Amino acid sequence: MATISVNPTTLLFAENSTGLVTVTNSAGSPVAAENIAATIPGGSNISVQSTTCGASLAIGASCTITFTASAAEGPTTIPIAGGNTNTVNVDVTVTSQPQISITNPIQQERVVTVSGAGLSLEITNDAGSAVNANAITVSNMAACPNLSVDDSNCASVAPGATCTLELTSNTPYAPCTITVSGSNTANSPQTLIAFFHLGGLVFEESGGSGKVVIDVAQGFDSRWTSFYTIIAGATSLDDGVANTDAIVADVACTGSPSECAAQRCRDISADWYLPARNELSAVHSALCSNLAIPCNFGGFSTAFYWSSSQLDLTIARGVIFPSGNSININDKFSELPVRCTRTFTP
Structure with missing residues (x-):
């Protein structure tokens, strides 16, 4: 035998x-x-x-x-x-299968710098899990397909322990939702991630072209202008570049450029402009879809933000954060928050 x-x-x-x-x-x-x-x-x-x-x-x-x-x-x-x-x-x-969660960093810091610093996403296997969580990775990134994932630290994670997924990208995207899973996990948590590019957060992208809104550190408060006048060519709801060009050429702005929001955007560099109302609404939709402070991304305050869309002699349009109310107007002399925008191409 x-x-x-x-x-x-x-x-x-x-x-x-x-x-x-x-x-x-x-x-x-x-x-x-x-x-x-x-x-x-x-x-x-x-x-x-x-x-x-x-x-x-x-x-x-x-x-x-x-x-x-x-x-x-x-x-x-x-x-x-x-x-x-x-x-x-x-x-x-x-x-039972192990439960995992995305534990760090906080939502507002889940940002990938394009062609730069990656995002270290911490994943935790719940302390109540009975077995290791295995082969944890990003299982769905359809909205940001060129995202690169280094999951070598997450091959096997003991109950109560953590691992780190390293996310990098050479491609800019508007905020996208990714899904994290393990080969034996009971759940697949999701999170929004954003992309920092050319000095700001991407809020629109298509085919490699898009727009960014400037980082919160370079936001400022300003009057729309310090003179009341109807500025021809500054009424578009969609074209902030054209609006800005018209505003900075008008005496209402040239007479006191330090109190002209559009000029202060242009002072950063020629690429930056005061967004039109619908562009600012797109910023809100992309970065503050949670309709709460703190917004998912961008560090916005509870406030009315200026757009470059003029309504009449004394009034200009804007968007309220975090609600996204865009049926809003304010006196041009009001000193209010500004977040400049710019475009990018492949």
């Missing part, structure tokens, strides 16, 4: 995943072990997914049996034996 052993004798794995045992025919056995198989007890949800044991296992050789199960159970004792061997037992426990 052949003498076999099994390792491990106690097996733990999560539902809808697998666990493997190795069966060895002792080097001291007089014959090959024949037809080694596991016998699953009646009523158990555990099954044999695969086996390499075959019809004959040579003296001193080993084979593997892989178990799987669709529901938690156990411990369940499963006997393993061949037609001419002793019987060995393995106690199998199938646990």
Whole structure:
């Protein structure tokens, strides 16, 4: 009779995943072990997914049996034996799948700098999980397909432990939702990530072209202008560049450029302009879709923000954050927050 052993004798794995045992025919056995198989007890949800044991296992050789199960159970004792061997037992426990969460950084800091510093996204396997969370990665990034993911730190994460996914991109995108999963996890948490490019956060992108809104550190408060006048060419709801060109050329702005929001945008560089009302609404939709302070991204305050869209002699349009109310107007002399924008091309 052949003498076999099994390792491990106690097996733990999560539902809808697998666990493997190795069966060895002792080097001291007089014959090959024949037809080694596991016998699953009646009523158990555990099954044999695969086996390499075959019809004959040579003296001193080993084979593997892989178990799987669709529901938690156990411990369940499963006997393993061949037609001419002793019987060995393995106690199998199938646990619930581990729960994972995205724990750092906070939402407002989940930003990838294009062609620069990546985003280190911390993933935690819940302390109440019974098994390691395996092969954690970004499983869906359809809205930002050129995102690169280094998941080498997340191969196997113990209960209560964390790992880090490193996200980088050479392509700018408007904020996109990504999904994080493991090969054996019960859940797949999602998060929005944003992209910092050319001094601001991307709020529109199509085919490599798009627009960014300047970083909060370079935002400022300003009057729209310090003189009341109707500025021809500054009424567009969509074209902030044309509006800005008209405003900075008008005496209402040239007479006191330090109190002219459009000119202060242009003072940053020729690329920057005061966004039109609908452009500012697009900023809100992309970066403050949660309709709350703090916005998902951008560091906006609870305030009316100037646009470059003039209404009449004394009034200009804007958008209120975080509500997104764009049916709003204010006196041009009011000193209010400004966030300049610019375009980019591939």
